[in-house]
Amino acid sequence: MAIPYPDDAGAFMAGHLTGQIVTRARVLRHWSDLSIAVLAEDGACLARGVMVPFDSSVEQREPFPDAGWEQAVIWAVDDLLEDRRPDTLCALEIAVHPDAARRGISRTVLEGMQALARERGFDRLVAPLRPPLKANEPWVPMEEYAARRRDDGLPEDPWLRTHVRAGGRLRGIARRSTTVTADLDQWRAWSGLPLAADGLVAVPGALAPLIVNVALDIGCYLEPNVWVDHPLCES
Numbered sequence: 001m002a003i004p005y006p007d008d009a010g011a012f013m014a015g016h017l018t019g020q021i022v023t024r025a026r027v028l029r030h031w032s033d034l035s036i037a038v039l040a041e042d043g044a045c046l047a048r049g050v051m052v053p054f055d056s057s058v059e060q061r062e063p064f065p066d067a068g069w070e071q072a073v074i075w076a077v078d079d080l081l082e083d084r085r086p087d088t089l090c091a092l093e094i095a096v097h098p099d100a101a102r103r104g105i106s107r108t109v110l111e112g113m114q115a116l117a118r119e120r121g122f123d124r125l126v127a128p129l130r131p132p133l134k135a136n137e138p139w140v141p142m143e144e145y146a147a148r149r150r151d152d153g154l155p156e157d158p159w160l161r162t163h164v165r166a167g168g169r170l171r172g173i174a175r176r177s178t179t180v181t182a183d184l185d186q187w188r189a190w191s192g193l194p195l196a197a198d199g200l201v202a203v204p205g206a207l208a209p210l211i212v213n214v215a216l217d218i219g220c221y222l223e224p225n226v227w228v229d230h231p232l233c234e235s
């Protein structure tokens with residue numbers, strides 16, 4: 001499953017603490033039956049899709065929470081520890097090997113995830129989507145970005161479009177889906193920027209500006225994602 005994370009996603013993603021709890025080894029140990037891979041004829045992995053399950057019926061778990069990706073991970077681990085029966089699958093990652101990009105493979109992964117969710121009897125499949133091209137427009141609010149439509153009514157962003165074409169419905173913005181908080185020297189190392197003044201700063205690869213506070217020596221990144229719901233009933 002050696003698919004490199006793209007360089008343009010930003011080195012700062014390594015500072016995402018919740019990500020540390022869903023290591024590849026742990027996902028394979030606990031939820032290997034919920035990951036899918038697209039293989040080339042020679043067995044090389046062209047793409048992967050990783051999902052985790054959670055129980056949406058637990059009290060106070062609102063659908064499509066602001067804390068997006070991180071919330072889904074915490075619910076999944078909480079349910080595993082408490083031995084609850086999950087009813088929902090959450091897509092954590094879809095990644096296509098750069099050598100196999102732009103051939104429509106992401107749609108194949110997505111359809112594979114939908115089929116697997118149906119097969120396993122889950123009620124729904126949801127995804128806190130990270131549209132990678134949003135990094136070109138960090139100052140545009142995600143609400144505005146996700147609402148843009150082409151003449152044919154489909155989303156302007158290609159990754160949102162792929163999900164909508166596969167039957168997904170956009171359900172709102174996860175305003176702080178992944179968060180990275182670190183001291184400013186760490187952010188300087190990640191970004192190559194001086195970060196010498198308070199305020200909002202665009203960082204390469206980030207979907208929204210970094211919040212910088214020099215007196216507190218802290219940089220805080222709240223990544224917005226887009227919640228998508230994939231209905232599983234056959235139509």
Ligand SMILES: CC(C)(COP(=O)(O)OP(=O)(O)OC[C@H]1O[C@@H](n2cnc3c(N)ncnc32)[C@H](O)[C@@H]1OP(=O)(O)O)[C@@H](O)C(=O)NCCC(=O)NCCS
Nearest residue numbers: 093094095096101102103104105106107130132158159162
């Ligand atoms: C996002 C990603 C999964 C897309 O996979 P892919 O198989 O290359 O995409 P597809 O070939 O299925 O293309 C899907 C749509 O995106 C468009 N697209 C893909 N890459 C693009 C790019 N770099 N720039 C512009 N459009 C792009 C395609 O034209 C297509 O749109 P269309 O069908 O309306 O023409 C892939 O680029 C990737 O793995 N990125 C890194 C990981 C990531 O960010 N995953 C998403 C968040 S989890």
